[in-house]
Amino acid sequence: MGYAQLVIGPAGSGKSTYCSSLYQHCETMRRTIHIVNLDPAAENFDYPVAMDIRELISLDDVMEELKLGPNGGLIYCMEHLEENLDEWLTEELDNYTDDDYLVFDCPGQIELFSHVPVLKNFVEHLKRKNFNVCVVYLLDSQFITDVTKFISGCMASLSAMVQLELPHVNILSKMDLVKNKRDIEDYLNPEPRVLLSELNQRMAPQYEKLNKSLIELVDQYSMVSFIPLDLRKERSIQYILSQIDNCIQYGEDADVKIKDFDPDED
Ligand SMILES: Nc1nc2c(ncn2[C@@H]2O[C@H](COP(=O)(O)OP(=O)(O)OP(=O)(O)O)[C@@H](O)[C@H]2O)c(=O)[nH]1
Numbered sequence: 001m002g003y004a005q006l007v008i009g010p011a012g013s014g015k016s017t018y019c020s021s022l023y024q025h026c027e028t029m030r031r032t033i034h035i036v037n038l039d040p041a042a043e044n045f046d047y048p049v050a051m052d053i054r055e056l057i058s059l060d061d062v063m064e065e066l067k068l069g070p071n072g073g074l075i076y077c078m079e080h081l082e083e084n085l086d087e088w089l090t091e092e093l094d095n096y097t098d099d100d101y102l103v104f105d106c107p108g109q110i111e112l113f114s115h116v117p118v119l120k121n122f123v124e125h126l127k128r129k130n131f132n133v134c135v136v137y138l139l140d141s142q143f144i145t146d147v148t149k150f151i152s153g154c155m156a157s158l159s160a161m162v163q164l165e166l167p168h169v170n171i172l173s174k175m176d177l178v179k180n181k182r183d184i185e186d187y188l189n190p191e192p193r194v195l196l197s198e199l200n201q202r203m204a205p206q207y208e209k210l211n212k213s214l215i216e217l218v219d220q221y222s223m224v225s226f227i228p229l230d231l232r233k234e235r236s237i238q239y240i241l242s243q244i245d246n247c248i249q250y251g252e253d254a255d256v257k258i259k260d261f262d263p264d265e266d
């Protein structure tokens with residue numbers, strides 16, 4: 001059984017920085033993880049790139065040859081990836097053993113996890129290859145300064161949940177930039193009633209019914225709890241990693257292996 005994190009979230013939310021911090025953390029812990037670059041537009045890396053979509057297709061070539069802009073070009077690249085899952089991904093995955101841990105650093109274009117099926121098919125492929133996959137959804141804490149932004153962040157995360165149907169860990173990134181932690185605390189484990197009343201205060205009266213439905217929806221998916229991530233603190237990274245490991249049952253199998261192993265048997 002392999003393990004994988006699919007790191008997604010809006011542009012600039014801190015996905016690549018998270019990946020490199022996670023890599024460093026694991027290195028300190030003497031734990032091996034492999035980071036995969038799935039962003040055809042990425043240029044600089046703070047982590048060793050284990051697999052790289054740019055070896056399959058180049059965004060520059062696509063933009064030049066097909067006269068596409070950066071976003072259209074990216075979608076084209078990702079669709080190309082989708083068409084080549086069987087060849088490219090299967091071949092690349094052959095370099096890894098059954099219990100390897102991969103972290104996929106994805107592009108930030110929101111359509112990739114809202115309605116374009118490429119990531120969905122990508123994940124299905126990983127599952128067929130016996131990977132336990134978890135979505136790690138990053139939301140920039142700088143964007144949650146009020147309830148309307150929080151709700152729109154939740155909706156984007158929810159659309160990824162609905163689309164990908166995977167265990168989901170929501171992270172509030174860049175906590176080092178938050179000056180007043182209390183501003184954010186309300187949103188870490190939100191109380192639906194409080195959210196609704198704040199939302200109603202912010203918005204014109206004709207939205208009250210819609211607000212109620214939105215909050216109910218968010219509440220019913222009971223996914224809208226965010227874990228704060230402060231990259232300056234090793235403990236914060238450790239905690240997030242443990243939550244994710246839990247989701248993909250990493251470590252549990254290892255325990256079983258240790259228990260099953262009987263040195264006297266040989
Ligand atoms: N202060 C602070 N800045 C951060 C943190 N994480 C990321 N950044 C900064 O935010 C910017 C975007 O970070 P990236 O890691 O490239 O974000 P990304 O989600 O990979 O971006 P795209 O791949 O373009 O979607 C960079 O300038 C980072 O230095 C953080 O935890 N704290």
Ligand SMILES: [Mg+2]
Pocket residue numbers: 015016017039042105106107
């Ligand atoms: Mg990135």
